[in-house]
Amino acid sequence: MKLNELRDNPGAAKKRMRVGRGPGSGKGKMGGRGIKGQKSRSGVAINGYEGGQMPLYQRLPKRGFNKPNRKKFAVVNLGIIQKFIDAKKLSGDITEDALVEAGVVRRKLDGVRVLAKGEYSAKANITVTGASKSAVEAVEKAGGKLTTTAAAAE
Numbered sequence: 001m002k003l004n005e006l007r008d009n010p011g012a013a014k015k016r017m018r019v020g021r022g023p024g025s026g027k028g029k030m031g032g033r034g035i036k037g038q039k040s041r042s043g044v045a046i047n048g049y050e051g052g053q054m055p056l057y058q059r060l061p062k063r064g065f066n067k068p069n070r071k072k073f074a075v076v077n078l079g080i081i082q083k084f085i086d087a088k089k090l091s092g093d094i095t096e097d098a099l100v101e102a103g104v105v106r107r108k109l110d111g112v113r114v115l116a117k118g119e120y121s122a123k124a125n126i127t128v129t130g131a132s133k134s135a136v137e138a139v140e141k142a143g144g145k146l147t148t149t150a151a152a153a154e
Contacts (some may be wrong), residue, residue: 071110072131078138079118080104081126090145114146 111129
């Protein structure tokens with residue numbers, strides 16, 4: 001076999017349909033769009049449009065409320081922090097900036113909140129925006145200290 005004899009398996013690569021390239025192409029003249037009308041024109045986006053009938057998303061009742069100024073915390077579990085400590089990526093006093101730098105969280109958002117999921121055994125001082133009660137207990141049980149800086153902490 002030579003390089004010039006290399007071929008793909010028959011039927012493996014399907015040629016794309018070139019629309020609007022004359023009557024011989026099988027998709028000429030109107031290019032498969034039919035005659036006239038909104039959908040035959042370019043630049044048409046009619047998602048959710050129901051021909052003037054009240055659209056479904058407007059007919060259904062709305063429930064709930066999204067607070068516009070709500071806080072969004074980056075959530076970290078103690079088990080993940082322990083993993084990073086074991087891998088020597090975190091040590092000493094652990095702050096939010098240290099967590100971002102080590103890659104535990106991507107960004108701080110409105111602060112970092114620590115939850116108690118996973119095993120934790122390192123003796124470290126952690127300073128974050130918020131933490132669950134069980135996370136604070138788990139860190140103190142391991143011999144460390146977890147301090148929260150926000151009033152939003154539980």
